[in-house]
Amino acid sequence: MQIIEELLRALNDVISAVPKVALASLILLLSLLIIRLINRIIRWLVKTGKLEEGIRELFPEGTRLPLTRMFSFLADSLILIAASAAIIRIFVPEQAQLYGEAMSYLTRIGSVIILTLVSIVLTDALVKSMRFEKKTERFFLMLISLIIATLIIDLANLTYEIKFALSLGFAIGIGALVGVFSAWAFFGEYLERKMSSRSESSVED
Amino acid sequence: MGNALSKISMIAEAFFSGFYVSITRGLFIPMLAYSGYPVRDISLVLIPTAIGGILVSSIVYRDPSIFESVFKKIIISSHILERLMWSSLPFLLSSPSLLSLAYMLANISAALTSILIGAAVYSMFSGDEVIEVSVHRSAASSLSSLLGSLVMTYVSATYAAPSSYYLLYFTALLIGISGSLLLMMTPIPESISEPRSSVVEEVRIRSGTALLILSLMFAGSNMLGISWSPLLRELGAPVYVTVALTITGNLGGILGSYIWKGYKAYIIAMSLNSLLTAAIPFITVPTYHVAVSLLTSLTFLGVNLLGMHIFSEVNERIGRTRASAYLVSSNYIGLLAASLISSFLQSSSQNLILAGSIKLLSTIIALLTIQEAAIVPAKRAYEISKLIYSTSLLGYSFTLQASRELLKTFISALALTTLLLMLYVLYRVAIALIGV
Numbered sequence: 001m002q003i004i005e006e007l008l009r010a011l012n013d014v015i016s017a018v019p020k021v022a023l024a025s026l027i028l029l030l031s032l033l034i035i036r037l038i039n040r041i042i043r044w045l046v047k048t049g050k051l052e053e054g055i056r057e058l059f060p061e062g063t064r065l066p067l068t069r070m071f072s073f074l075a076d077s078l079i080l081i082a083a084s085a086a087i088i089r090i091f092v093p094e095q096a097q098l099y100g101e102a103m104s105y106l107t108r109i110g111s112v113i114i115l116t117l118v119s120i121v122l123t124d125a126l127v128k129s130m131r132f133e134k135k136t137e138r139f140f141l142m143l144i145s146l147i148i149a150t151l152i153i154d155l156a157n158l159t160y161e162i163k164f165a166l167s168l169g170f171a172i173g174i175g176a177l178v179g180v181f182s183a184w185a186f187f188g189e190y191l192e193r194k195m196s197s198r199s200e201s202s203v204e205d
Numbered sequence: 206m207g208n209a210l211s212k213i214s215m216i217a218e219a220f221f222s223g224f225y226v227s228i229t230r231g232l233f234i235p236m237l238a239y240s241g242y243p244v245r246d247i248s249l250v251l252i253p254t255a256i257g258g259i260l261v262s263s264i265v266y267r268d269p270s271i272f273e274s275v276f277k278k279i280i281i282s283s284h285i286l287e288r289l290m291w292s293s294l295p296f297l298l299s300s301p302s303l304l305s306l307a308y309m310l311a312n313i314s315a316a317l318t319s320i321l322i323g324a325a326v327y328s329m330f331s332g333d334e335v336i337e338v339s340v341h342r343s344a345a346s347s348l349s350s351l352l353g354s355l356v357m358t359y360v361s362a363t364y365a366a367p368s369s370y371y372l373l374y375f376t377a378l379l380i381g382i383s384g385s386l387l388l389m390m391t392p393i394p395e396s397i398s399e400p401r402s403s404v405v406e407e408v409r410i411r412s413g414t415a416l417l418i419l420s421l422m423f424a425g426s427n428m429l430g431i432s433w434s435p436l437l438r439e440l441g442a443p444v445y446v447t448v449a450l451t452i453t454g455n456l457g458g459i460l461g462s463y464i465w466k467g468y469k470a471y472i473i474a475m476s477l478n479s480l481l482t483a484a485i486p487f488i489t490v491p492t493y494h495v496a497v498s499l500l501t502s503l504t505f506l507g508v509n510l511l512g513m514h515i516f517s518e519v520n521e522r523i524g525r526t527r528a529s530a531y532l533v534s535s536n537y538i539g540l541l542a543a544s545l546i547s548s549f550l551q552s553s554s555q556n557l558i559l560a561g562s563i564k565l566l567s568t569i570i571a572l573l574t575i576q577e578a579a580i581v582p583a584k585r586a587y588e589i590s591k592l593i594y595s596t597s598l599l600g601y602s603f604t605l606q607a608s609r610e611l612l613k614t615f616i617s618a619l620a621l622t623t624l625l626l627m628l629y630v631l632y633r634v635a636i637a638l639i640g641v
Contacts, residue, residue: 049620071624078631085638103639
């Protein structure tokens with residue numbers, strides 16, 4: 001008997017949740033529609049304003065991420081965050097502790113997205129303006145992915161100790177990478193000359 | 206016989222048009238002012254008018270062949286459209302947006318009509334006949350303008366505000382349309398063919414310099430038109446002086462058509478006109494201004510005839526439509542320059558002295574470049590005009606290039622601002638939903 005009661009109660013819960021679910025899916029659908037519309041507007045604006053050409057004047061090689069993609073990415077993530085916030089509002093009552101946690105998690109996601117974009121664009125601009133070769137470009141790609149990984153750790157549901165250890169490790173790794181790279185970039189020729197003269201002298205011996 | 210009939214009908218057309226033009230144009234600004242439109246808006250009205258005229262002229266100049274095969278049909282439709290549009294204006298006073306649209310259309314069709322009528326005169330008559338017909342046309346037009354302004358004054362004084370506008374514009378429409386009917390019966394060529402060969406440099410230079418001279422003269426004359434009434438008001442002249450000014454001005458137009466013959470006479474008229482214009486702010490007795498008005502319009506006819514004469518000479522070479530487009534565009538360029546300059550200057554006497562100086566500059570250019578009347582040897586005059594032509598062409602292409610660049614930057618900045626604003630709005634929405 002108790003099982004049936006429990007079942008009925010569960011069924012009741014589900015039925016009472018139906019309007020909420022419908023509303024949530026409506027919000028999701030609407031946000032997807034808005035995303036498509038906004039992306040189209042962004043593409044049109046970038047094209048009519050000839051913004052890519054302006055960027056090309058600043059960075060002759062152009063950027064890795066086209067402006068359209070960059071703006072669309074930002075706008076889409078903002079819309080998705082807004083939609084998620086709206087959905088959370090529907091399901092979780094505002095006084096509950098979960099609500100506060102969920103919202104702070106959302107803002108963290110937003111920050112990670114923005115920081116990722118900023119780090120990609122900045123590193124890319126640096127690489128392009130210094131006109132590095134293909135191999136060095138790949139190095140910078142690695143650097144970018146490490147930075148992004150470090151940022152994403154913040155979103156993971158790990159204990160504080162693990163998070164700290166991981167990000168510390170990544171930070172040390174990034175620092176070492178940058179150090180090695182700068183040593184090679186600035187003193188590479190000098191070191192090479194030194195090495196070759198030493199090997200020549202050892203051959204003469 | 207046929208030719209005489211054509212002459213008479215073209216002159217009669219000018220007579221009908223003069224009446225209609227003097228009422229529709231003369232009443233437009235007062236009508237706006239008394240209907241409660243602010244003064245600032247009224248002065249701004251002139252700028253799109255001028256730009257519209259210049260645009261139409263340049264389109265016709267670039268590709269005169271668009272009218273070749275249906276020349277007569279286009280003339281008559283544009284003639285009728287112009288009259289219908291102008292007469293619709295008082296009925297649209299309640300809706301400013303419709304009014305400005307109709308006003309723009311009216312002006313564009315008016316510019317087109319003047320170009321095509323000019324081309325028709327050039328294609329129907331040859332050489333001296335063009336000058337003869339033009340002289341009679343301008344006299345006829347001045348005479349009917351005089352009649353028009355008398356009717357306008359009488360009707361405005363007798364009837365109350367909105368009904369007097371309706372009555373006047375309707376009368377103007379009827380008289381104007383009579384001109385269109387007359388034009389239908391005139392043996393205007395159904396189609397014309399323009400010379401295809403490229404224009405000789407000498408001709409291009411001559412018409413370019415003429416355009417410059419005429420534009421400067423028209424700029425000065427429009428500035429005079431803008432500042433004369435305010436000056437009279439400052440002097441404390443009674444209202445009838447302003448009305449009398451229009452009447453003597455029209456009389457001067459009639460007389461002037463027959464006084465000036467030949468290039469030397471035109472240039473004498475131009476120099477007299479410049480001096481008279483600059484002298485106006487120093488004449489403190491309002492009634493003397495009435496006489497000055499007679500003299501200024503009498504001498505200004507010399508400018509019109511100079512343009513007519515130069516373009517009647519070159520029209521065989523550059524094409525009749527193009528010659529006419531040059532002549533009409535100088536009028537609109539002058540209007541644009543005058544309305545821009547006048548919007549910066551505050552005092553009307555400053556404006557008048559500047560107008561006189563601009564006219565004097567134009568006279569000096571004419572004295573140096575028009576070979577038939579130049580004070581320098583003919584060969585020298587040609588060199589000077591070549592120099593002036595190339596300098597002004599350089600300035601023109603530079604301005605065009607610069608404004609194109611400016612527009613591009615403006616669009617880019619606008620697009621970027623819109624993008625950033627969009628992101629900001631999305632950000633605010635997200636923040637509001639998250640509730641931080």
